[in-house]
Amino acid sequence: MVTVYDPFDPQFLADPYPAYRMLRDEDPVHRHVSTRNGIPPFRVLSRFEDVWNAVRDTETYSSAGGLTFVPDEIGTLGLAPTIVMLDPPRHGQLRSLIAKGFTPRRVAAHEDAVRGFVRGRLDSFAGRREVDLHREFSSTVPTFVLAEMLGVPAADRARFDPWVAALTALQDSGFDVAAMSAPDAVAEMFEYFSRLIGERRREPGDDLISALTTVESDGELLTDWEILGFCFVMVAGGNDTTGNLISHAVMLLDTDHRQRDLLVDEPSRIPGALTETLRLEGSVQGLARTTTRDVELHGVTIPAGEKVMMLYGAANRDEREFGYTAEKFDVTRPIPRHLGFSSGPHFCIGSHLAKLQSRVALEELLARYPHVSVDPASGVRLQSSFTRGWVSLPALLRQPSVRLWR
Structure with missing residues (x-):
């Protein structure tokens, strides 16, 4: 039996879902087993219940060895000990401190600024019929919000672009670090944020980095190195994932205009539609863990010390969990649980922020251009084993006229 699964193959990445099934x-x-880039063999879990249980079992499936196929991604890139690469109990201790600077109240306080930014982007499209939805709209929202939350001065915000570009290129290369500029970008990013952290320790402001420099639990403060690790996670993991969620939502709504019109008429359904988008076209298709002991699953033994890919993108389309319509887009679908933000101790700490940004972006876009359409065939997809998304996604900004049922 041959299973066509190759996370480095552009054809697979264009449409991985038949292989997932x-x-x-x-x-x-x-x-x-792959001969590319020196990646050792690894296991792949694809059923919902298996992935759900595994990501919640941190004693058996450890994050400390990194979240990719790369044997030593932390050392190779010179990363700080990011929260996503820690196991309990330190993970819980660090998360409890970070969460105090990432409360729903602090996130909600940014809604007016996000809405103002989104409206400004849409204003800039006045008189245009064609735009690049992803480059000019979806991806700009999280970059703005990230800089706002971290307290990055407006004059420095252009620095984010090459950092994100280098990390994206690293994914495109199949983590061929030798061929990419990612280590240099990480070093430059850490140098910048180190200076910013020092400034905030001396003169705290009303931003997330200031909150992280002052928050404490039982007399414990976060170290500069730990805050740097969190800044890396925000830039590397919170930027393209949210932008891709927005673009994917527009893409899926353009495949069924009845569902799009339902959201135009009832914007209160937008949060549910975004959850369905995450389920069907998850920005994070999967992340790896390392087994700490031998595991027996479906008659197969996974040995201790082996990397295991948790395929969220496959699990979220599992008929065993979501029924016979699992691979259909339905904005009215009840979704008691899903893996769009993972689950368990490593449930995405930025989920509230991602929901806020994507909700506001979709509310404003559909209010202004309810008949917006995209052209995925002319778009450029991100070639990543882990992140499903776009580099470019052309769109037509159709003005309201008559409804065209598809």
């Missing part, structure tokens, strides 16, 4: 049905504990 095959994995779920025929090979739920797949062993992938």
Whole structure:
């Protein structure tokens, strides 16, 4: 039996879902062997219940070895000990401190600024019929919000672009670090944020970095190195994921105009539509863990010390969890649980922020251009084993006229 799963193959990345279905049905504990970039063999979990249980079992599936196929991604990139690469108990201690600077109240306080920015972007499209939805709209929202929350001065915000570009290129290369500028970008990013952290320790402001420099629990403060790790996670993990959520929502709504019109008429349904988007076209398709002991699953033994890819993108389309319509887009679908933000101790700490940005972006876009359409065939997809998204997504800004049912 041959399962067509190759996370480095552009054809697979263009449409991984048939392979995901095959994995779920025929090979739920797949062993992938690749000769590319020195990546050792690793296992792949694709069924919802298996992935759900694994990401919640941090004693068996450890994050400390990194979240990718790369054997030593932390050392290779010179990363700080980011929260996503820690196990309990330190993970819980660090998360409790960071969460105090990331409360729903602090996130909600940014809504007016986000809405103002989004409206400004839409204003800039006046008189235009065609735009690049992803480059000119979706991806700009999280970059603005990230800089706002971290307290990055407006004059320095252009610095984010090359950092994000280098990290995106690293994913595109299949983590061929030798060929990319990612280590230099990480070093430059850390140098910049180190200076900013020092300034905030001396003169705190009303921003997230200031909050992280002052928050404490039982007399414990976050170290500069730990705050740097969090800044890296925000830039590397919170930027393109949210932008891709927005673009994917518009893309899926353009495949069913009845559902799009439902959201135009009832904007209160937008949060549910975004959850369905995350389920069906998750920005994060999967992340890896490392087993700490031998694991028996579906008659297969996964040995201790082996990397295991948790395929959220496959699990979120599992008919065993979501029924026979699992691969259909339905904005009215009840979704008691999903893996769009992972689950368990590593549930995305920025989920409230991602929901706020994407909700506001979709509310304003559909209010202004309810018939917006996109052209995925002319778009450029991100070539990443882990992140499903766009580099470019052309769109037509159709003005309201008559409804065209598709």
